[in-house]
Amino acid sequence: MRAVLAVARRELAGYFATPVAYVFIVIFLVLSGSLTFSLGNFFARGQADLQPFFGFIPWLFLFLVPAITMRLWAEERRLGTIELLLTLPIAQWQAVLGKFLAAWAFCAIALALTFPLWITINVLGDPDNGVVLCGYLGSLLVAGAYLAVGAALSAATKNQVIAFVLAVAVCFLFAASGSPVVTDFLSQRVAAFAEIARSLSLSDRLGNFGRGVVDARDLVYFASFIAFWLFVNTVIVDARKAD
Amino acid sequence: MPALIEIERLTKRFGAFTAVDDVSFSVARGEVVGFLGPNGAGKSTTMKMLAGFVTPSAGTARLCGEDVLERPVAAKRHLGFLPEGAPTYPEMTVAGFLGFVARVRGFGGAALRERVAHAMRLTTLEGVRLQPIETLSKGFKRRVGLAQALLHDPPVLVLDEPTDGLDPNQKREVRALIAAMAPEKAIVISTHLLEEVEAVCTRAIIIARGRVVADETPAQLAARGPDLDTVFRDLTLPAAVAADPGAAPGTVTEPA
Numbered sequence: 001m002r003a004v005l006a007v008a009r010r011e012l013a014g015y016f017a018t019p020v021a022y023v024f025i026v027i028f029l030v031l032s033g034s035l036t037f038s039l040g041n042f043f044a045r046g047q048a049d050l051q052p053f054f055g056f057i058p059w060l061f062l063f064l065v066p067a068i069t070m071r072l073w074a075e076e077r078r079l080g081t082i083e084l085l086l087t088l089p090i091a092q093w094q095a096v097l098g099k100f101l102a103a104w105a106f107c108a109i110a111l112a113l114t115f116p117l118w119i120t121i122n123v124l125g126d127p128d129n130g131v132v133l134c135g136y137l138g139s140l141l142v143a144g145a146y147l148a149v150g151a152a153l154s155a156a157t158k159n160q161v162i163a164f165v166l167a168v169a170v171c172f173l174f175a176a177s178g179s180p181v182v183t184d185f186l187s188q189r190v191a192a193f194a195e196i197a198r199s200l201s202l203s204d205r206l207g208n209f210g211r212g213v214v215d216a217r218d219l220v221y222f223a224s225f226i227a228f229w230l231f232v233n234t235v236i237v238d239a240r241k242a243d
Numbered sequence: 244m245p246a247l248i249e250i251e252r253l254t255k256r257f258g259a260f261t262a263v264d265d266v267s268f269s270v271a272r273g274e275v276v277g278f279l280g281p282n283g284a285g286k287s288t289t290m291k292m293l294a295g296f297v298t299p300s301a302g303t304a305r306l307c308g309e310d311v312l313e314r315p316v317a318a319k320r321h322l323g324f325l326p327e328g329a330p331t332y333p334e335m336t337v338a339g340f341l342g343f344v345a346r347v348r349g350f351g352g353a354a355l356r357e358r359v360a361h362a363m364r365l366t367t368l369e370g371v372r373l374q375p376i377e378t379l380s381k382g383f384k385r386r387v388g389l390a391q392a393l394l395h396d397p398p399v400l401v402l403d404e405p406t407d408g409l410d411p412n413q414k415r416e417v418r419a420l421i422a423a424m425a426p427e428k429a430i431v432i433s434t435h436l437l438e439e440v441e442a443v444c445t446r447a448i449i450i451a452r453g454r455v456v457a458d459e460t461p462a463q464l465a466a467r468g469p470d471l472d473t474v475f476r477d478l479t480l481p482a483a484v485a486a487d488p489g490a491a492p493g494t495v496t497e498p499a
Contacts, residue, residue: 006346010332017334017375080330084391087326088296088347196477238432 003090007098015106019069024064028110031060036117043217048125053117054135054210058142058175058190058203061107065143066167068103069150070160073237077158086241093234100144100151100230107143111136131212138209141222143201146171148229156234158243246271247321247399247429248293255288255453262288264453265302270429270446272398275421277444277461278433281479285453286433287327290403293431294324306399320348323397325405329388333377337368337387344391362390365420381408389417393424401431401451406439417456418443437471440464451479 009125015021032053036042040052085095121127150167157163176182178201187194198204202225205218246269255263263285270276274491280286291297293304295311295318304311309318331340350358365367366386371379376387385408387463392400405421406414421430421443434440440447441461449457449464456478459465468474 003347003349006343009346010335010343013339014332014334079333080326080328081297081332083294083326084324084330085325087296087319087322088344089316089349090347091316106397238414241293 003088003136004094004098004101007085007090007095008102009136011099011102012105015068015102020068021106024068024106025110025113028060028064029113031080032056032114033117035060048121048127050117050121050127050135051133051210053114054139054206057111057139059142060204061139061146062171063168063177065107065146066150066171068106069147069154069167070163071154072099072103072151072158074163082241084158086237092238092241093230096151096230096233096237096238100147100226100233103147103151104140104144107147108140111139116132128212131210134209134212134214137173139205141209142202142206145174145225148226148233149174152229152233152236155240161214165197174200174202176203177201248401249305250289250293250302251304252291253292253299253304254301255292257287261355261453263292263299263309266450266453266455267302268455268458269430272429273426274446275425275430275432275444277440278450279435279440279447279475280410280433280450282435284450284479286450287403289450290324290401290431290433291324291326293401294322294326295319296326320395320398323392323395323398323400323402325388325392325402327403329385331376331384331387334375336373336375337363337379337390338372340387341390341394344394348395350395359400362394362488365393366390367416382410382413385409385414386417390400390422395462398428398429400424400432401407402430402432404434405432406434406436414439417459433435441471449475449478 015024035056036050036053040056042052046053067145073082086092093113118129118132121132122129144165149170150163153166153170154160155165157166176199183198186197205221208215208218248270250266250268253266254261259319266285266289268269268276278286278290281488288297293306293311294300295315297311303313305415306318307321309321311318332343335343338359341362342355345355345358360369363372366389368383368386368390376384379387384406389402389405400421402421406417411419418439421432424430425445432439432444444461447457447459447461447464462483464474465471468477
């Protein structure tokens with residue numbers, strides 16, 4: 001675990017040593033804030049909650065998270081540091097986990113910086129802060145899921161643009177598979193797939209968190225989703241590290 | 244006492260191309276092996292397999308008795324490795340980078356600070372300890388890579404071109420450093436410089452087209468011809484290797 005934390009710590013410091021962190025956080029805050037207030041009718045709704053905010057988060061993350069993950073392994077390859085990292089006495093899964101945790105912590109920081117919205121609703125009304133917390137938890141889990149997908153795909157290609165586009169596409173697949181468009185289409189043709197698509201969907205799971213429901217099944221879903229992609233990541237790194 | 248580095252019939256194929264072909268040798272404590280060969284001969288690939296980065300197609304290697312394929316993490320604990328080109332994280336400071344390597348290697352607190360300070364002292368990096376690595380000259384970057392490999396005082400050192408890009412003074416310093424450490428360790432360095440082999444190595448292994456073509460002391464090697472350059476050329480030129488090894492003058496495929 002010590003090695004994992006050492007890797008994670010270096011990675012996280014790396015985000016803040018370059019403009020990546022600041023650009024990401026500023027863009028994230030501007031977009032999440034403006035979408036919530038304009039498209040989300042934050043004031044006109046007359047409700048003291050963050051429902052519109054949590055509605056936009058997964059779609060924002062869909063594009064912003066792959067922007068973080070695309071360089072995760074590709075950059076190590078470009079600099080040759082992957083050779084240094086993987087010849088230190090750590091197992092590959094430790095390097096994979098360390099990188100993932102750093103990226104996740106970074107997303108958590110970005111999410112935490114949206115606290116002015118939370119203050120706003122507490123000033124304006126009397127919100128159920130449990131539901132808000134739940135929403136944040138759900139958002140963080142979605143970020144983790146997208147990160148795990150993006151990190152694995154970044155290990156598969158040297159090209160950062162390809163890593164970005166693939167990550168957005170695969171994340172979109174999981175985000176959209178529960179939407180009525182997809183499930184209606186599938187249930188009319190292959191009914192069996194509709195149920196599978198819905199149960200794989202990230203957005204359905206997130207809906208529960210937005211309503212303030214933390215279901216053990218949802219937690220298991222996210223945990224196994226992330227674990228699966230981290231496993232894929234480890235396998236890909238092992239197979240392609242020296243290419 | 245068993246050798247600290249044992250390489251057993253190591254082979255690496257990339258598709259139809261065989262980069263390293265059935266290479267075996269071992270290195271005991273106190274030996275400094277110069278790994279010589281033209282570009283593309285398989286030096287770096289052999290070293291990467293030794294460091295557990297490239298998975299061999301066949302054969303294996305052991306570091307201090309630990310198999311790099313079966314117990315990779317245990318084997319790597321005994322190893323200080325300088326990869327080709329001495330890659331480092333450019334945005335980190337020298338002290339930050341060495342601290343990271345020390346933490347991954349399990350050091351903490353006072354031991355970590357002591358290790359980092361010691362590694363910087365050995366490679367004379369104290370003056371630039373808080374500079375980002377990307378702002379350093381090529382020679383300093385190489386020394387940061389070297390400091391990283393020496394940090395935990397490993398019994399086995401594998402250095403891929405440790406003096407590449409250094410000026411003559413720095414080269415001499417690094418060679419002196421290697422010579423000073425030699426009695427305690429098993430060291431393998433790869434190089435293009437024949438004078439380096441004469442200066443620091445107790446043994447020279449010449450590899451061409453993935454095969455070991457000579458394994459003897461630098462003095463024995465030099466005694467084969469008018470000078471080392473000529474011997475090296477005769478051993479490694481494609482014509483000499485492609486022909487029947489027995490036909491090329493002075494070519495020996497088995498160590499004496």
